[in-house]
Amino acid sequence: MQAQRGLFxxxxxxxxxxxxxxxxxxxxIEAKKVNWPTRQEALKYTLIxxxxxxxxxxxxxxxxxxxxxxxxxIILK
Numbered sequence: 439m440q441a442q443r444g445l446f447x448x449x450x451x452x453x454x455x456x457x458x459x460x461x462x463x464x465x466x467i468e469a470k471k472v473n474w475p476t477r478q479e480a481l482k483y484t485l486i487x488x489x490x491x492x493x494x495x496x497x498x499x500x501x502x503x504x505x506x507x508x509x510x511x512i513i514l515k
Contacts, residue, residue: 475483
């Protein structure tokens with residue numbers, strides 16, 4: 439029991455709402471400093487991610503199909 443008291447020695451439950459408010463204010467200030475992308479940039483990057491994802495899916499699907507054919511010929515020989 440003594441070890442637990444030492445662990446939470448500096449945490450006061452009554453101060454949690456104040457610390458939470460301070461944290462949220464700091465988050466808001468930092469969020470204003472972020473260099474957010476424009477709508478066009480966000481759309482462009484989204485389309486790039488979708489395009490690459492579809493390309494990788496097609497590539498992996500093709501490999502899977504080829505390996506399945508090869509394995510079926512070996513196993514069902």
